[in-house]
Amino acid sequence: MFHPLRESVRAAIQAAVERQFGIVLADVAVEFPPNVALGDLATPAAFEIAKRLKAATGEKRSPRDIALALAEALRAELRDFDRIEVAGAGYVNLFLRRPETLLRALDAPAAALAPRFGGKVIVEHTSVNPNKSAHIGHLRNAALGDALVRILRAAGETVEVHNYIDDTGAQVADVVVGFVYIEGKSLADVEAMTGKFDDACWDLYARVGAWYAEDESRLRLRAETLHAIERREGELAALAEHIAERIARCHLATMQRLGIQYDALPCESAILQLNFWADAFERLKAAGAIVYETEGRRAGCWVMRADPEAAATADDEHDADKILVRSNGTVNYTGKDIAYHLWKLGLLDRDFHYRAFYRYPDGHIAWMGGATASEADSPRAQFGHGAAYLNVIDAGQSYAQAFVKRGALAVAPPSAQDSIAASAHIAYEKVALTPASCLELGFTLSEEDRRRPFVSMSGRKGLGVKADDLLDRLEGKALAHVEASQSALPEVERRDIARKVAVAAIRYFLLKFARTTLIAFDFADALAEQGETGVYLLYSLVRMASIRRKLRAAGLDFPAPAAALRDHLAQLEAWLRDDGQSANEFWALAALALRYDAALAEARETLEPSVVAKYAFQLAQAFSAFYNRHNIRHESDNVRRAFLITLASLVESRLRAALNVLGIDAPERM
RNA sequence: GCACCCGUAGCUCAGUUGGAUAGAGCGUCUGACUACGAAUCAGAAGGUCAUAGGUUCGAAUCCUGUCGGGUGCACCA
Numbered sequence: 001m002f003h004p005l006r007e008s009v010r011a012a013i014q015a016a017v018e019r020q021f022g023i024v025l026a027d028v029a030v031e032f033p034p035n036v037a038l039g040d041l042a043t044p045a046a047f048e049i050a051k052r053l054k055a056a057t058g059e060k061r062s063p064r065d066i067a068l069a070l071a072e073a074l075r076a077e078l079r080d081f082d083r084i085e086v087a088g089a090g091y092v093n094l095f096l097r098r099p100e101t102l103l104r105a106l107d108a109p110a111a112a113l114a115p116r117f118g119g120k121v122i123v124e125h126t127s128v129n130p131n132k133s134a135h136i137g138h139l140r141n142a143a144l145g146d147a148l149v150r151i152l153r154a155a156g157e158t159v160e161v162h163n164y165i166d167d168t169g170a171q172v173a174d175v176v177v178g179f180v181y182i183e184g185k186s187l188a189d190v191e192a193m194t195g196k197f198d199d200a201c202w203d204l205y206a207r208v209g210a211w212y213a214e215d216e217s218r219l220r221l222r223a224e225t226l227h228a229i230e231r232r233e234g235e236l237a238a239l240a241e242h243i244a245e246r247i248a249r250c251h252l253a254t255m256q257r258l259g260i261q262y263d264a265l266p267c268e269s270a271i272l273q274l275n276f277w278a279d280a281f282e283r284l285k286a287a288g289a290i291v292y293e294t295e296g297r298r299a300g301c302w303v304m305r306a307d308p309e310a311a312a313t314a315d316d317e318h319d320a321d322k323i324l325v326r327s328n329g330t331v332n333y334t335g336k337d338i339a340y341h342l343w344k345l346g347l348l349d350r351d352f353h354y355r356a357f358y359r360y361p362d363g364h365i366a367w368m369g370g371a372t373a374s375e376a377d378s379p380r381a382q383f384g385h386g387a388a389y390l391n392v393i394d395a396g397q398s399y400a401q402a403f404v405k406r407g408a409l410a411v412a413p414p415s416a417q418d419s420i421a422a423s424a425h426i427a428y429e430k431v432a433l434t435p436a437s438c439l440e441l442g443f444t445l446s447e448e449d450r451r452r453p454f455v456s457m458s459g460r461k462g463l464g465v466k467a468d469d470l471l472d473r474l475e476g477k478a479l480a481h482v483e484a485s486q487s488a489l490p491e492v493e494r495r496d497i498a499r500k501v502a503v504a505a506i507r508y509f510l511l512k513f514a515r516t517t518l519i520a521f522d523f524a525d526a527l528a529e530q531g532e533t534g535v536y537l538l539y540s541l542v543r544m545a546s547i548r549r550k551l552r553a554a555g556l557d558f559p560a561p562a563a564a565l566r567d568h569l570a571q572l573e574a575w576l577r578d579d580g581q582s583a584n585e586f587w588a589l590a591a592l593a594l595r596y597d598a599a600l601a602e603a604r605e606t607l608e609p610s611v612v613a614k615y616a617f618q619l620a621q622a623f624s625a626f627y628n629r630h631n632i633r634h635e636s637d638n639v640r641r642a643f644l645i646t647l648a649s650l651v652e653s654r655l656r657a658a659l660n661v662l663g664i665d666a667p668e669r670m
Numbered sequence: 671g672c673a674c675c676c677g678u679a680g681c682u683c684a685g686u687u688g689g690a691u692a693g694a695g696c697g698u699c700u701g702a703c704u705a706c707g708a709a710u711c712a713g714a715a716g717g718u719c720a721u722a723g724g725u726u727c728g729a730a731u732c733c734u735g736u737c738g739g740g741u742g743c744a745c746c747a
Contacts, residue, residue: 089689399743427674456740539707602686628702
């Protein structure tokens with residue numbers, strides 16, 4: 001509710017300022033005061049106006065004087081407010097009509113935002129190399145990406161979710177090498193393997209790393225395997241395909257445990273076979289985005305020029321320009337990535353062939369984008385052609401991602417420039433391990449590593465926290481709680497509750513940090529059930545559910561019918577009024593709940609899910625305090641009880657909406 | 671060499687486009703359960719916002735320098 005309100009206040013201020021002072025304020029700060037006793041919205045615009053007036057006309061007018069005039073103008077303009085006051089040196093504070101606002105909000109949706117992107121947004125996330133188990137770092141990527149998808153959808157956007165499968169890379173080749181040259185297995189042997197395949201590959205991949213280190217000439221086998229995979233020849237290629245598909249399925253299953261689904265799984269092998277690059281190459285050349293080097297050490301290469309500023313910083317060691325086509329005529333990774341992104345935006349004439357790869361319990365299908373048409377299973381699958389893309393990729397790829405965007409902008413027609421400009425690399429820092437976590441995992445650390453604040457995970461060393469293992473531990477912990485507190489429930493239900501608690505715990509843990517904050521993973525923190533955790537959030541909703549059950553058992557309504565309150569406006573007014581000393585706790589709670597849409601809007605604007613995570617925790621905290629101070633069930637005054645129920649159900653609806661956007665689902669009990 | 675990210679309470683982190691008294695969680699200390707479930711709540715102690723300048727009516731936030739930590743700048747993927 002506060003989002004549109006804020007926008008209308010912003011517009012009113014701009015209009016009033018232009019009319020009264022002849023100043024056009026492009027950005028007007030309309031903020032939430034520190035507490036509701038200072039108003040529901042406030043603007044420090046008078047300070048800015050004073051500065052601009054002085055600069056333009058030399059007229060010196062005090063901010064407070066300007067604020068008084070502005071407040072007067074706003075009073076005539078804005079009708080939702082009870083009063084508009086000037087405070088301090090020049091703040092204009094706006095106070096809502098509390099009873100009316102509360103009653104009106106009961107019928108309103110949690111959020112109603114206008115789409116920001118001009119069409120379908122393609123969000124790519126997860127994109128784990130399909131050669132071993134997913135670990136906690138991959139989980140951060142997926143949790144961020146999925147939350148972003150949910151935020152965008154809640155904000156009215158159309159979203160398509162992609163998970164890129166790099167099925168032809170060195171990492172898959174390494175596992176092939178391990179199976180064939182270390183374990184002496186054939187394709188049939190590998191196909192016959194039972195047990196958790198991704199974990200077997202996890203261990204094998206670490207062994208391959210050590211095996212190469214023993215004798216570096218063995219790296220030749222990787223190169224040979226990579227070539228075989230690229231040519232799609234022989235058993236090595238078939239084995240690679242088997243591994244990649246099987247591990248991709250493992251990853252989808254892991255993510256499914258968290259409730260994360262995908263629409264399309266474009267494969268790198270298809271991009272190569274269908275020769276997306278050929279189209280992209282022509283377009284980039286035609287657009288003048290790349291040039292052919294005829295001299296110097298990069299003679300024979302096609303490169304994308306760095307912008308002039310960056311070019312000036314080039315030295316002997318580092319060129320600023322980016323090579324896309326090597327002197328032997330082959331395209332490199334960045335070039336392929338540009339081609340892939342031109343496809344995402346519908347700027348290539350080629351397309352994948354789709355087959356149903358993974359069916360979710362709810363019937364949703366993840367379509368694999370491959371090179372060959374198969375059966376008739378994909379006639380309606382239509383992917384790509386996005387108006388914009390958002391890539392959830394770790395911050396280490398910022399440099400390459402910048403070139404991808406430049407390539408897309410260079411090729412896109414004028415009509416698509418704006419939406420592509422809105423496309424972005426959603427960069428995030430990785431998850432590292434605290435030295436204590438490494439020791440807990442059974443790894444021995446060097447003296448140097450032991451002293452570091454954190455240690456990077458390494459698939460090659462087998463050092464990392466596997467996603468499924470962590471989820472298992474979380475579920476086990478939650479189950480122990482549930483068995484103690486809900487012993488009457490059947491086991492199926494207890495397990496379902498434990499699963500929901502585990503998902504809430506891990507998702508909140510990964511989303512409460514801002515994207516650019518490096519997470520030093522610590523088992524104690526991740527497994528915590530107290531304090532700022534997903535478990536705490538669930539507990540708030542479980543308490544509401546409990547209240548609802550008790551009230552209904554007593555024949556009372558939850559939520560209370562709004563009609564029960566409409567006839568008692570004076571009473572409501574009294575309950576919601578500040579006491580003169582401090583802000584009113586009821587109104588503070590209601591106003592916080594009504595800021596849900598503002599939090600959602602900010603998260604969408606900044607593409608930062610932690611905004612919603614922090615908001616949800618704050619709201620849950622405020623509700624817990626309210627819960628402890630006021631006993632709803634034992635309230636004997638019918639009207640007051642209806643009032644308390646109304647507040648609780650308002651908080652419940654916004655808290656549930658916030659958790660939904662974070663991918664957290666609350667059980668009825670826990 | 672250049673670019674990007676980070677430095678805020680003992681620890682882990684938030685901090686609304688520059689605004690009102692810098693906030694949470696954990697940990698420490700003091701209290702509150704025969705319960706609308708204590709996986710909770712109330713309270714206390716704890717900060718020179720790395721550092722030195724600058725801009726501004728106003729700076730944790732913007733600019734510059736310095737220090738410390740991380741990452742990137744391959745004819746690798």
